[in-house]
Amino acid sequence: NTSPHSDPAEVSQLQAALAYQSEMLAGYQEQLMQLKSANDSLTQYIRSLPAPHSTPPDAYDQDTKKCAxxxxxxxxxALDWASAVWESDSGMRSSFDHFLAQLHEVFEYPEGGQDISDQLxxxxxxxxxxxxxxxxxxxxAAQSxxxxxxxxxxxKRGLNSKLQAELACKTVDxxxxxxxxxxxxxxxxMRNTPRTRRFVSANLVPSQSQPDTPKPMQIASTHISSEERDRRQRENRCYYCGEENHRNATCPHKTKKNPTLRYSVSTIELPNPKQRSFLLECELSVDTAIQCVxxxxxxxxxxxxxxxxLTDKLKIRTSPCVPTINITTIDNGTIGSGITATTQPITLHIGLFHKETITxxxxPSCKYQVILGHPWLAVHDPSISWNRGELTKWSTYCLNNCLTKTRTYPCLSTSVESPENQVQTPLPKVYSEFAEVFSKSKATQLPPHRPWDCAIELLPNMSPPKSKVYPLSRPETLAMETYIEEALASGYIRPSTSPAAAGFFFVEKKDGGLRPCIDYRGLNNVTVKYRYPLPLVPSALEQLREARIYSKLDLRSAYNLIRIREGDEWKTAFLTTRGHYEYLVMPYGLANSxxxxxxxxxxxxxxxLNKCVIAYIDDILIYSPDLNQHIKDVKTVLARLQQHQLYAKLEKCEFHISKTTFLGYIVSHHGVEMDKSKTQAVTEWPLPKTVKELQRFLGFANSYHRFIRNYxxxxxPLTSLLRNKPTKLRWNPAAVRAFEGLKASFTTAPILKHPDPQLPFVVEVDASDCGIGAVLSQRHGSPGKLHPCAFFSRKLTAAERNYDVGNKELLSMKAALEEWRHWLEGSTHPFQIITDHKNLEYIKGAKRMNPRQARWSLFFTRFNFSVTFRPGSKNLKADALSRRHDIDQGEQTVVPILPPSVVVAQISWDLMEEIQRAQQDEPTPPECPPNRQYVPQALRLRTLQWIHTSLGSGHPGIHRTTTL
Known part of the structure; x- marks a missing residue:
């Protein structure tokens, strides 16, 4: 629809532009048919349209064309309205922004007549x-x-009433x-709290139809009916207490000679059933029993x-109440025999968070199982909405004494982190400006994209495999739902349509909770590995020689602070019984994490790094020579964390200490030693029964080999048990002694001094028939006592065992210099090598050397050292490194002189194979002559016949036959 006043040339140009866009516009016809008058539909529709002023550049050079x-x-x-506007030749034709504004004004109105504020x-x-x-x-909220x-x-107003009541326990800024x-x-x-209890909650309020006799005492009773009065008169019972053989005037319960307390515990029941009493859902915990009341x-x-x-049902222990407490009514009357007993302290839970001990x-008989009276209200002073019948807020006393710990249930913890310490580490005031670094809530927010996002590069022509859905138990299903909901709310994951799918399962944690795990083994197999090196812990700890004060930081949810590279999220997809999801943050379990x-x-x-900080993944150690410098270093580190939106666990951090545990070592200005908790675990290690258990033990022990002098x-003997990949362990006395000896070595390991490059080094070396060893030491104090800095030892290979004594000693020297080259090469002072082989004193000046010694001699020229002879009886430390156990000969490798290609055929006898099989049941006896083949009894006749009839042997005669 165009105006008759339109320029024909302009219309022709407009038609050309429309033809250019025909294919693109066709895709929007289906959306157009579904266009509604609702706010969301119109907004989304306009957003989905291409920008008419951007593509192509010259197609929409005027607002009139854009409107067209x-x-x-x-x-x-919408077309009828636009046509009318166009025909009216109003100002909207010449202003595209005005046209859009009018379109919104006419067709954009909230669904159901509600705007965003009303919907909120x-x-x-x-x-x-x-x-x-x-x-x-x-x-x-984002639209408001x-x-x-x-x-x-x-x-808070939109939450249901139960959740609002629980949030009252957590009212903080x-x-x-x-x-x-x-x-x-x-x-x-609340949803995952176990509902089953040892006892089933009974009916708390009895029904209205109950037998009249015998009638139990009710706290709310203030008079008796006419029928009850007549019954008591016939049975000669007291009108007051209902007991026999006395009258109301002489009732012992009304007048006592002994002093008693008169407490009112009465309530008034209104006849209107709509008037409800204020009741709290509670749980009583007695030993292992839990009763809902x-x-x-x-x-x-x-x-x-x-x-x-209820006391009898739960078997609650009681004690006599002295003096007896009378139960009085609102009119000051006394009921029953009074209160004669009190309970022992009982644990009372109200809701999920409030916990107290109460007496x-x-x-004897009460309409309600539990009544919380004035003493309880006076102590806890809760805020109560009597109109709604709800407890809205706990007092300051409760926040400090009753709400400090959250109730825990088994299998509900789904954190990937370790359990938090109960003792909260205070943040020093000098670092108060960095309190945000220790915010737990900020650590659970979705981190931004950075240049260091985790990229997942796949091998050529490979794709992530699809795994199965792992079945989960009922507690695991509850934990999985909790984890998924929390991860979705924090933005860590999102629903996925990816073709990839890894399995989701749980492993049990030490605290009884469940740790979620994703089976990324298939993805890791097809991922290009990122070979960025992790720090060498022993080398890093050597930088602490001048440190006197330390602080330690532990990052919170470290891997989740890194985003997955945009476009790679689909590769992290995982399957659960609830649905298909993918990670937006770097999860645990990826090979490159x-x-x-x-x-x-x-x-x-x-x-x-290596100046005042050691960082090993999420563990950060800050060290300084004095307190003033240390405060500056810690502030610098905290500022970097804040700048890059990284967060630490305050409960696991330590500040301004002179001794700390870091990566399994105890570090101080005295040196480095093994963590006592680790050594205790080793000393209590049982004898391994499987190959895996032995490998696990040796792997753990090997991490501390630098502390053990003869490791x-x-x-x-233990490593010999693993030769040739056995399927079953075959323990021998030497291996058992080695296992016990290795455990004992952990308890006697010395403190290793930090190497000081300003002091001269001493290297003690020695070799035996099975191994080589060395000790790196320095002299400290006066008169200069040697203190070990590091130990080194290893077994000899099969070829090295063939060296003569001189070459073995020379090998131990070369291996020690290679191990500590970073300290010894270019050292400030010449260092000394101590050996028990006298000929090595002349190694530098030797005129004749074999080729191996000549090669090693070139290596020795890089160092400035002198060799000193010390007899083996005095060179105990290095000598012990290789002489703890007997020689392990091992299996000799047979190398054929001729290659297999020149052998025509290998000669073998079937009878010899039968003899070898028969010897498994009848082994060679000890009296058999050496270098002779023993033939079991069952094959002797056949063997003689075979030899006698053999064309290659014939009959050698009586004497030779007897000799055979």
Whole structure:
């Protein structure tokens, strides 16, 4: 529809532009047919259109043309409206922005007549999970312009009443994100709380139809009926207490000679059934039993009361109440025989977080199983909405004494981190400006993309395999749902349509919780490995020689602080029984995760590494020579963490200490020693029964080999058990002695001094028939006592065992210099090598050397050292490195002189194979002559016949036959 006043040339140019865009516009016709008048539909539709002023450059050079293109995309009522606007020749034809504004004004109105504010105010959680409610709330909140205070109030208002009551226990000054995270966690905990208990909760309020006789005492009773009065008169019972053989005037319960306490524990029951008493859902914990009860909150009760029947059921221990407490009614009358017993302290849970220890007074018969009276209200001083019948807030006393610990249930922990320490480490005031670095809520937010995002490069022509869905038990299913909801709420994962799918399962943690694991073995097999090196821990610890004060930081959710490279998220997809998801952050289990994170950390602290910082993945050690410098170093590190949005666990950090544990070692200014907890684990290690168990033990022990003076020789019999990849261990006495000796060595390991390049080194070397060893030492103090800095030892190879004594000693010297080359080459002072082989004193001046010695001599010229002879009886430290156990000859490798290609055929006898098989049942006896083949009894006749009839032997005669 064009105006008759339109320029024909302009119309022709417009038609050409429309033809150019015909294919692109065709794709929007289907969307156009589905266009609604709702806000979302119109907004999404306009956003999906291409920018008419951007492509092609010269197609939309005027607003009139843009409006014409937009009109061509409209149908129905929208087209009718646009045509009318065009025909009216209004100003909208010449302003595309005005045209869009009018389109929004006419067709954009909220669905159901509600705008964003109304939808936010009407949003309710209902039966949904808090995670689902939070997603819808965040969507609407993002479209509103409300401030955070208003959004927090609306969010709490939309939660269901039970969750609001639990949130009252956690009323702290938190951000909106923290509030949503806490609500989701509490909601998950409430939904996953085990419902089964040892005892089934009984009916707390008896029905109205109950027998009149015998009638139990009710706290609310203030008079007796006319029928009851007539019955007591006929049976000669007291009108007051109902007992026999006395009258009301002489009732011993009304007048006592002994002093008694008169406490009111009565309540008034209103006839209107709509008037409800205020009840709290509670749990009583007695030993291993848990009883669910509804406790009446009654400010008119002077004591806290429990029913005698419940006390007997739970077998609660009681003690006499002295003096007896009378039960009085509102009119000051006395009921029954009073309270004569009190319970021992009982654990009382209210909700998920409130926990206390309380003592009750036992009442013989009570309408309610538990009554929380004025003493309880006075102590806890809760805020109660009597109109809604809800407890809205706990007091400051409860926040400090009753709400400090969250209740835990087995198999509900799904954290990938280790359990947090109970003792919170205080943050020194000097670092208060960096409190954000220790924020737990910020650590759970989705991190930004960085240049160090985790890339997942696949091998050529390979794709991630699809794994199976692992079946989960009921507790694991609950834990999985909790983990998925929390990860979705934090943005760590999202629903996936990826063709890849790794398995999802749990492993049990030490604290009884469950650690989620993704089976990325298939993905790792087809991933290009990132070979970024991890720090060498022993070399890193050598940098601590001048340190006197330390601080240690442990990063929170380290791997989750790195994003997956954009476009690679689909490769991390995993399957659960709930659905298909993929990670936006770097998960645990990827082959390149340690290298990627280490490269990120090294780039952040590049100028500080080996100067005042050692960083091993998520463990950071800061060291300094004095306190003033240390504070500056720690501030620099915290500032870097804050700048790059990395966060630490305050409960696992240490500040300003002179001795600490780092990566399994105890470091101080005295030196490095093994962690006592590790050595205790080794000393309690049982004798391995399988090959895997022995490999696990040797792997752990090998990490501390630099502390053990004779490690390689001690472990030689154990490593011999693993030769030729056995399927079963065959222990021998030497191996058992080696196992016990190695465990004992962990308890006697010395403290290794930090090497000081300003002091001269001493290297003690020695060799034996099975191994070589060396000790690196320095003299400290006065008169200069030698202290070990490191130990080195290893077994000799089969070829090295053939060396003569001189070459073995020379080999031990060469191996020691190679091991500590970074300290000895170019050292400030000439170092001394001590050996028990006298000929090595002349190695530098030897005129005749074999080729091997000549090669090694070139290597020795790089060092400035002198060789000193010490007899073996005095060279005990190095000598012990190779003489702890007997020589392990091992299996000799047979090398044929002629290659197999020149052999025509290998000669073998079938009879010889039968003899060898028969010897398994009848082995060679000890009296058999040496160098003779023993033939079992069953094959002797056949053997003689074979030899006698053989064409190659014939009959040698009687004497030779007898000799055979």
């Amino acid at each position: 293109v937009m009109m061509s995309l409209l149908t129905g009522r 105010l009407d949003l309710k959680q209902g039966d949904r999970t808090a995670a689902d409610f939070a997603i819808e709330f965040r969507t609407l 312009k409300w401030n955070e205070v208003a959004l927090k109030a609306v969010f 938190s951000s909106l994100n923290e509030l949503i995270t806490i609500a989701i966690k509490i909601d998950n905990l 509804s406790a009446l909150v009654d400010s008119g009760s002077a004591v806290n009361v429990i029913n005698q029947e 009750f007074h036992v009442v 340690p290298s990627v994170f280490q490269s990120f950390i090294n780039e952040i602290f590049r100028d500080l 390689s020789s001690i472990a030689a």
